[in-house]
Amino acid sequence: MKAVKKALRQEMLALRASLSDDYRLSSDQAIVEHVLASELYENAKVVFCFVSMPGEVNTQPIIEDAIAKGKVVCVPKVMAKGHMEAFQIKSYNDFEVSDYGIREPKAGSLLIEPDQIDLGIIPNIVVSKDGYRLGYGGGFYDRYLLRSKMVRLAVCREALIQEVLPIEAHDEKVDFIASETGLIEV
Ligand SMILES: Nc1nc2c(c(=O)[nH]1)N(C=O)[C@@H](CNc1ccc(C(=O)N[C@@H](CCC(=O)O)C(=O)O)cc1)CN2
Numbered sequence: 146m147k148a149v150k151k152a153l154r155q156e157m158l159a160l161r162a163s164l165s166d167d168y169r170l171s172s173d174q175a176i177v178e179h180v181l182a183s184e185l186y187e188n189a190k191v192v193f194c195f196v197s198m199p200g201e202v203n204t205q206p207i208i209e210d211a212i213a214k215g216k217v218v219c220v221p222k223v224m225a226k227g228h229m230e231a232f233q234i235k236s237y238n239d240f241e242v243s244d245y246g247i248r249e250p251k252a253g254s255l256l257i258e259p260d261q262i263d264l265g266i267i268p269n270i271v272v273s274k275d276g277y278r279l280g281y282g283g284g285f286y287d288r289y290l291l292r293s294k295m296v297r298l299a300v301c302r303e304a305l306i307q308e309v310l311p312i313e314a315h316d317e318k319v320d321f322i323a324s325e326t327g328l329i330e331v
């Protein structure tokens with residue numbers, strides 16, 4: 146299964162890379178609009194959101210909006226292999242770039258416990274219509290989600306949503322998917 150997922154990850158990264166800049170920008174914008182307009186988001190007081198890397202859905206407008214609305218915003222920080230924690234940021238500058246190139250909360254940021262989080266905005270390379278996700282293969286979210294009752298919202302461009310994905314016993318599902326065509330419960 147590891148080899149199957151690894152091959153699929155390469156294939157899906159290539160598919161993602163083949164998307165046009167125009168489509169990326171327009172889908173990103175529509176995805177953000179759907180998230181910001183949702184009741185899920187409106188009702189969430191504590192939001193856990195990944196800080197996007199190139200190729201991923203751009204989450205900067207979500208993070209900035211949530212901070213501006215006075216929500217508690219926390220973002221992932223890798224602590225060890227397969228282990229991440231959420232730390233609060235109070236502005237989109239509160240980052241330092243990690244060894245592997247992800248913007249992470251600065252040292253000294255406040256740890257937010259997983260059970261304090263209302264809504265998690267979750268990265269993926271692709272998701273399936275039934276809510277399974279394929280990530281970079283670190284198992285970070287599979288482990289973290291087990292510790293939290295947060296509502297799980299994946300953001301994914303329509304062109305990257307799959308009918309099905311190969312799944313393993315440890316794979317955790319998301320509850321909702323936001324694409325440029327809308328926000329659906331899976
Ligand atoms: N924007 C964003 N932040 C995120 C994630 C994500 O998918 N997107 N993550 C989602 O999980 C976590 C970080 N995921 C990571 C995945 C791989 C490696 C990494 O070191 N990769 C090595 C190869 C390691 C290996 O083969 O064992 C590398 O790329 O060189 C680091 C972090 C938390 N933050």
Ligand SMILES: Nc1ncnc2c1ncn2[C@@H]1O[C@H](COP(=O)(O)OP(=O)(O)OP(=O)(O)O)[C@@H](O)[C@H]1O
Nearest residue numbers: 150278279280281282283284285286287288315316
């Ligand atoms: N709950 C868990 N306990 C122990 N190991 C786990 C758990 N969840 C995942 N793993 C391990 O993590 C590795 C990566 O899992 P997987 O390929 O599903 O990651 P991913 O969902 O693509 O990555 P990510 O969650 O970081 O975006 C696997 O080798 C798996 O065995």
